[in-house]
Amino acid sequence: MKTYGLIGYPLSHSFSKGYFAEKFKKEAIADCEYENFPIADIATFPTLFHQQANLQGLNVTIPYKEVVIPFLDDLSDAARAIGAVNCIRLEEGRKIGYNTDVIGFTNSLKPLLKPHHTRALVLGTGGAAKAVMYALQQLQLPYTVVSRTASAAAVAYTSLDKKIIEQNTLIINTTPLGMYPNVDAQPPIPYEFIGPQHLLYDLVYNPPVTRFLQLGEEKGAAIKNGHEMLILQAEAAWEIWNK
Known part of the structure; x- marks a missing residue:
């Protein structure tokens, strides 16, 4: 099972989990799940990857769009220019930051x-x-x-x-x-x-x-x-x- 998710704090009113659950159901995507990962301190972010072995990608929301950047291995051109990340792709163990808000x-x-x-x-x-x-x-x-x-x-x-x-x-x-x-x-x-x-x-x-x-x-x-x-x-x- 491929895992995707959202980091932020708090996440009581997240749009993403419901959206992707509906998408997976509607498009008959059976091998994927989407979870909320409310982390109270961005310093605990690296431990998420040890806890979630099947993690493929993350969305990022308030208050971590900027402070997550030092934890990443690379940025897209847009994310670098903006100075904020709301999407992370895992690529052969590397964490690449993107900005899809734009x-x-x-x-x-x-x-x-x-x-x-x-x-x-x-x-x-x-x-x-x-x-x-x-x-x-x-x-x-x-x-x-x-x-x-x-x-x-x-x-x-x-x-x-x-x-x-x-x-x-x-x-x-x-x-x-x-x-x-x-x-x-x-x-x-x-x-x-x-x-x-x-x-x-x-x-x-x-x-x-x-x-x-x-x-x-x-x-x-x-x-x-x-x-x-x-x-x-x-x-x-x-x-x-x-x-």
């Missing part, structure tokens, strides 16, 4: 882009944000990063005003704000300046319509959650594991 995000965003989506705000600075930034660079779409505190690489939420919101017609939430069970939370942006020209994209998929998306939709904005992105990145991981 594939899932790009392919789910592109059909929604209109000519007036010329600038973006990226809310958050974590591993998922880095994948989004890399994707926007590949799409040649300028962006500004927004964080709780201003820095050389980001502006603060408190500096967002009418002009900035109107100029940046694509707004992407890469933070967990609004994720179940904290469904009443949302990024602190001035929603009153959002209009029909905006596209709001939330990497969160549970609930399907977060407070961030709801407030945008009420202003006439187009909205998209992270569910399709997850499916696309999962399929990209499966291709990497089995190439």
Whole structure:
């Protein structure tokens, strides 16, 4: 039995295990299983390979997308450029890191882009944000990063005003704000300046319509959650594991 799985902590609301269980059933893949491996400390990561002799590949989620890198033997070009890994392929004992978030995000965003989506705000600075930034660079779409505190690489939420919101017609939430069970939370942006020209994209998929998306939709904005992105990145991981 080939074993695949997900590392992160906690993993109480994992998409991947259910998705792959359904995939294996639907496609009559009988020799594979997918398990959650909640590890409370990334330092214990190497022991997983001694405990799971049939491990073929892993997905990586919060909070380990960046700190797992020193434990790997090599990185894909995209993972190296992004500085975050969400997929690990085992290849003759070597652990190779990939980033399929960028594939899932790009392919789910592109059909929604209109000519007036010329600038973006990226809310958050974590591993998922880095994948989004890399994707926007590949799409040649300028962006500004927004964080709780201003820095050389980001502006603060408190500096967002009418002009900035109107100029940046694509707004992407890469933070967990609004994720179940904290469904009443949302990024602190001035929603009153959002209009029909905006596209709001939330990497969160549970609930399907977060407070961030709801407030945008009420202003006439187009909205998209992270569910399709997850499916696309999962399929990209499966291709990497089995190439």
